[in-house]
Amino acid sequence: GAGVSQSPSNKVTEKGKDVELRCDPISGHTALYWYRQSLGQGLEFLIYFQGNSAPDKSGLPSDRFSAERTGGSVSTLTIQRTQQEDSAVYLCASSPTIAGAGELFFGEGSRLTVL
Amino acid sequence: SQKIEQNSEALNIQEGKTATLTCNYTNYSPAYLQWYRQDPGRGPVFLLLIRENEKEKRKERLKVTFDTTLKQSLFHITASQPADSATYLCAQANAGNNRKLIWGLGTSLAVNP
Numbered sequence: 001g002a003g004v005s006q007s008p009s010n011k012v013t014e015k016g017k018d019v020e021l022r023c024d025p026i027s028g029h030t031a032l033y034w035y036r037q038s039l040g041q042g043l044e045f046l047i048y049f050q051g052n053s054a055p056d057k058s059g060l061p062s063d064r065f066s067a068e069r070t071g072g073s074v075s076t077l078t079i080q081r082t083q084q085e086d087s088a089v090y091l092c093a094s095s096p097t098i099a100g101a102g103e104l105f106f107g108e109g110s111r112l113t114v115l
Numbered sequence: 116s117q118k119i120e121q122n123s124e125a126l127n128i129q130e131g132k133t134a135t136l137t138c139n140y141t142n143y144s145p146a147y148l149q150w151y152r153q154d155p156g157r158g159p160v161f162l163l164l165i166r167e168n169e170k171e172k173r174k175e176r177l178k179v180t181f182d183t184t185l186k187q188s189l190f191h192i193t194a195s196q197p198a199d200s201a202t203y204l205c206a207q208a209n210a211g212n213n214r215k216l217i218w219g220l221g222t223s224l225a226v227n228p
Contacts, residue, residue: 048215108157
């Protein structure tokens with residue numbers, strides 16, 4: 001596709017349920033990032049994938065959060081046993097640059113509401 | 116800890132004027148800074164990147180400066196238009212890992228016709 005695609009765009013779930021958020025990066029982009037954006041908070045880094053290297057999971061807030069990237073393309077962010085504080089917009093970004101200083105191409109985000 | 120600050124108050128200016136947004140950073144001198152635009156309900160869109168050895172970078176009506184002495188970046192929009200109304204985010208490279216950006220909270224700009 002022309003840009004980063006995320007689904008679903010909106011998800012409302014009940015506390016304790018699991019959710020999966022999907023990201024389709026721009027074709028050929030080797031780097032993929034997940035960020036979280038809460039009201040009044042800056043973008044919070046969650047996880048980074050680069051090619052076949054082990055992902056940088058240092059931003060995941062708890063072991064309820066996990067992510068995978070299959071075939072170096074599509075990525076899924078899974079939140080288990082959701083809590084109300086997980087409510088936020090989850091943004092995926094990809095970049096063609098291996099090293100730092102590359103611009104990030106963001107999707108439109110998945111807005112998660114945990115009741 | 117590494118911190119980046121942007122004006123929290125919304126900036127309101129008249130169409131045609133120059134908008135100037137500020138990004139201040141502490142505790143670390145980043146190798147580069149990036150500026151993004153974010154519209155409500157949308158993902159951020161990259162605008163400009165400036166490296167520590169560059170004092171100024173321009174792109175059409177946009178200009179970014181980087182003052183490593185003041186630990187500050189200024190973002191200017193000249194001949195502003197109502198369509199420039201958005202939130203502008205500043206991001207810097209993380210000290211330990213320059214793939215991870217540290218983000219400011221953004222400054223909301225409203226350009227009035």
